[in-house]
Amino acid sequence: MNKSENMASSAQGRQLRTMDIVNRGLARRYRAERRFKRFGLSAILLSLAFLAVLFISIFANGYTAFQQTFIQLEVFLDPLKIDKEDLGSANYQGLVRESLAKTFPAVKNRADKRKLYGMVSSGASFDLRKFVQKNRHEIGNTIRIWVPADDDVDMLIKGHILRDVPESERRMDDTQIAWVDHFQHQLRIKQEFNMTFFTGGDSREPELAGIWGAVCGSLYTLLVTLCLSFPIGVATAIYLEEFAPTNRWTDVVEVNINNLAAVPSIVFGLLGLAVFLNFFGLPRSAPLVGGLVLTLMTLPTIIIAGRASLKSVPPSIREAALGIGASKTQMVAHHVLPLAMPGMLTGTIIGMAQALGETAPLLMIGMVAFIVDIPGGFTDPATVLPVQIFLWADSPERAFLEKTSAAIMVLLLFLVIMNGLAVVLRKKFERRW
Amino acid sequence: MRLLKVSKMQTVMDKGGNGGPPMPLKKMRKELVPRKERATIGQFEVENPRMSCRNVDVYYNHGEKKAINNINLDIGRNEVIAMIGPSGCGKSTFLRCLNRMNDTIDGCRVTGTITIDNKNIYGKDVDVVPLRAQVGMVFQKPNPFPKSIYDNIAYGPKIHGLVQNRDETDGLVEQSLRRAGLWKEVKDRLDQPGTGLSGGQQQRLCIARTIAVNPEVILMDEPCSALDPIATAIIEDLIDELKQDYAIAIVTHSMQQASRVSQRTAYFHLGDLIEVGPTDQIFLNPLHQLTEDYITGRFG
Ligand SMILES: Nc1ncnc2c1ncn2[C@@H]1O[C@H](COP(=O)(O)OP(=O)(O)O)[C@@H](O)[C@H]1O
Numbered sequence: 001m002n003k004s005e006n007m008a009s010s011a012q013g014r015q016l017r018t019m020d021i022v023n024r025g026l027a028r029r030y031r032a033e034r035r036f037k038r039f040g041l042s043a044i045l046l047s048l049a050f051l052a053v054l055f056i057s058i059f060a061n062g063y064t065a066f067q068q069t070f071i072q073l074e075v076f077l078d079p080l081k082i083d084k085e086d087l088g089s090a091n092y093q094g095l096v097r098e099s100l101a102k103t104f105p106a107v108k109n110r111a112d113k114r115k116l117y118g119m120v121s122s123g124a125s126f127d128l129r130k131f132v133q134k135n136r137h138e139i140g141n142t143i144r145i146w147v148p149a150d151d152d153v154d155m156l157i158k159g160h161i162l163r164d165v166p167e168s169e170r171r172m173d174d175t176q177i178a179w180v181d182h183f184q185h186q187l188r189i190k191q192e193f194n195m196t197f198f199t200g201g202d203s204r205e206p207e208l209a210g211i212w213g214a215v216c217g218s219l220y221t222l223l224v225t226l227c228l229s230f231p232i233g234v235a236t237a238i239y240l241e242e243f244a245p246t247n248r249w250t251d252v253v254e255v256n257i258n259n260l261a262a263v264p265s266i267v268f269g270l271l272g273l274a275v276f277l278n279f280f281g282l283p284r285s286a287p288l289v290g291g292l293v294l295t296l297m298t299l300p301t302i303i304i305a306g307r308a309s310l311k312s313v314p315p316s317i318r319e320a321a322l323g324i325g326a327s328k329t330q331m332v333a334h335h336v337l338p339l340a341m342p343g344m345l346t347g348t349i350i351g352m353a354q355a356l357g358e359t360a361p362l363l364m365i366g367m368v369a370f371i372v373d374i375p376g377g378f379t380d381p382a383t384v385l386p387v388q389i390f391l392w393a394d395s396p397e398r399a400f401l402e403k404t405s406a407a408i409m410v411l412l413l414f415l416v417i418m419n420g421l422a423v424v425l426r427k428k429f430e431r432r433w
Numbered sequence: 434m435r436l437l438k439v440s441k442m443q444t445v446m447d448k449g450g451n452g453g454p455p456m457p458l459k460k461m462r463k464e465l466v467p468r469k470e471r472a473t474i475g476q477f478e479v480e481n482p483r484m485s486c487r488n489v490d491v492y493y494n495h496g497e498k499k500a501i502n503n504i505n506l507d508i509g510r511n512e513v514i515a516m517i518g519p520s521g522c523g524k525s526t527f528l529r530c531l532n533r534m535n536d537t538i539d540g541c542r543v544t545g546t547i548t549i550d551n552k553n554i555y556g557k558d559v560d561v562v563p564l565r566a567q568v569g570m571v572f573q574k575p576n577p578f579p580k581s582i583y584d585n586i587a588y589g590p591k592i593h594g595l596v597q598n599r600d601e602t603d604g605l606v607e608q609s610l611r612r613a614g615l616w617k618e619v620k621d622r623l624d625q626p627g628t629g630l631s632g633g634q635q636q637r638l639c640i641a642r643t644i645a646v647n648p649e650v651i652l653m654d655e656p657c658s659a660l661d662p663i664a665t666a667i668i669e670d671l672i673d674e675l676k677q678d679y680a681i682a683i684v685t686h687s688m689q690q691a692s693r694v695s696q697r698t699a700y701f702h703l704g705d706l707i708e709v710g711p712t713d714q715i716f717l718n719p720l721h722q723l724t725e726d727y728i729t730g731r732f733g
């Protein structure tokens with residue numbers, strides 16, 4: 001009796017002591033936990049802040065690019081100068097210049113005249129021609145037509161050229177500013193949504209430059225990449241994960257796939273140059289070749305993501321399928337692949353997003369060329385969005401600065417859409433189970 | 434250390450008091466085969482066996498590790514044979530030899546002969562796909578496909594071409610679920626995911642899935658270890674019924690379960706088949722010291 005009492009009290013004593021020790025440590029544990037939480041939170045806030053700074057600066061620089069300044073001209077469609085049988089070949093540039101000269105009859109010397117003619121975009125004559133071709137009954141009349149202003153005028157209107165700096169440091173001198181003011185006074189200057197930016201190809205003139213050519217080039221290139229890298233990547237992942245025996249060869253393959261993922265992308269560009277262009281003689285600057293090069297680059301991403309998602313399919317599902325007499329191919333096709341698909345799709349879209357933003361390898365295969373026409377196929381010369389951004393960022397004109405930022409916004413928009421698509425697809429496939 | 438032992442003994446005693454026949458605490462000092470003897474004691478052959486295993490060895494890790502050692506055992510028609518033994522003694526390994534599930538493990542090698550209806554299943558020209566349709570398996574953890582209840586059952590018959598049209602499939606699904614005693618519970622929600630059922634229902638779904646392809650032998654690897662007593666009782670009744678049509682080999686950790694459902698029992702120990710015989714004899718009158726140690730709770 002005594003003994004057991006003793007034992008009980010000593011057990012109680014020990015318990016108390018244990019609780020004391022635990023309690024003493026408790027405060028420290030909670031402190032550590034709070035500290036960890038704070039670290040995590042501040043890391044997230046910091047990265048959000050960086051992201052916000054990035055977005056704000058891009059937006060602040062770029063939103064004006066979605067507007068374009070137009071000038072209204074009064075043009076006399078001189079029947080003597082326009083051949084009714086051949087509307088296309090008339091000297092519309094001459095008509096535009098005539099109209100400008102008429103607006104400012106005081107301008108006489110050659111240098112000033114050249115400056116005056118530079119007030120409107122060189123695209124004005126195309127707009128005029130289009131107008132005449134559509135409205136041939138107007139020939140002989142004086143018409144009013146809105147034409148895009150030159151990029152310098154555009155910049156002045158948008159406030160990017162400051163009036164109060166000394167004339168010598170300004171891109172526009174006082175006479176030019178006086179002309180702009182004259183137009184503005186007569187309400188012949190307006191700002192409108194810049195449709196050209198979304199429908200045009202590249203141009204030397206900022207006011208005529210658009211991203212549609214680059215978007216098309218990117219789409220064609222990505223289409224090639226997707227059509228090649230998704231099936232090849234998924235098939236490789238399935239073979240390596242489900243069918244290949246584990247031996248030295250598969251180890252070598254695995255290591256090299258991981259190596260491939262770490263190879264700098266420019267190397268793929270050099271490879272593309274050597275193999276696709278020089279050896280196979282495929283055309284330069286073509287989305288087809290760009291797609292091939294980017295396929296090499298995205299394949300490791302897709303394979304690694306695919307293998308990871310195959311690995312994460314529980315073995316019990318495989319056993320269940322095999323145990324009921326499914327062949328290995330049936331097991332993979334009916335049970336493993338559907339479960340691994342969301343992960344594979346996510347990996348693919350991440351790979352595609354990488355490919356969409358890739359520049360370096362495409363420089364090597366000539367996709368950095370200055371291309372005005374919108375590409376119409378996989379072998380037409382083309383450029384892609386990030387390369388277009390690179391080209392514009394490299395241009396000296398002030399107006400290309402805002403175009404650069406606007407193009408970045410478009411690129412980011414595409415990336416956001418793709419990532420959103422990845423989330424949607426994953427949700428959709430997961431809901432089936 | 435001592436506490437641990439006491440609690441273990443207690444568990445065994447609890448089990449003994451729990452309905453089944455009391456553990457044989459006979460003190461009639463009979464001569465037992467000594468512990469170090471490893472040759473199989475008892476009648477491992479049966480007349481006209483469904484499956485028969487001779488000199489079966491299994492190696493893992495490319496021969497580095499021998500998991501089971503020279504097993505000879507027959508499985509009769511329409512009998513339930515229980516396999517018991519401490520963890521890691523190779524029960525699952527042996528069971529998985531019977532439908533060649535070990536083939537899927539990299540580096541695993543099986544030697545010896547295993548026949549079903551006198552045909553060697555490890556023969557060169559044997560296809561594992563029909564073999565696994567012939568020898569079905571139910572796993573320890575219920576593993577329904579992440580598909581509807583209906584598709585879970587219909588999958589096997591479909592891939593084997595046992596059903597031609599929707600009507601036949603419907604009929605087979607209903608029949609299989611009825612035999613597994615699950616029909617009443619799920620008949621209104623056949624299109625809902627099988628993974629949404631309770632553990633016991635999932636395991637019965639897996640049994641229904643197995644019998645839907647109409648196998649000749651059913652292997653069960655601790656089918657009730659993840660289930661509560663009520664679900665366990667239902668499955669034991671089910672096993673009792675199924676033995677009318679099938680040969681069943683069941684691995685179990687519960688000696689009560691072995692004595693309730695099986696006609697013969699095989700005791701494994703560290704890769705050896707120590708003793709095999711009629712279930713009553715094994716539990717009441719074991720011949721090997723190791724068997725007695727195990728069933729009286731002195732081991733594992
Ligand atoms: N896939 C495997 N690879 C290597 N060793 C294994 C594998 N599976 C089982 N073993 C080993 O084989 C022995 C028998 O295992 P197992 O058959 O699962 O035992 P039981 O089912 O009787 O508990 C154990 O020692 C285990 O460690």
Ligand SMILES: [Mg+2]
Pocket residue numbers: 524525526654
């Ligand atoms: Mg086991």
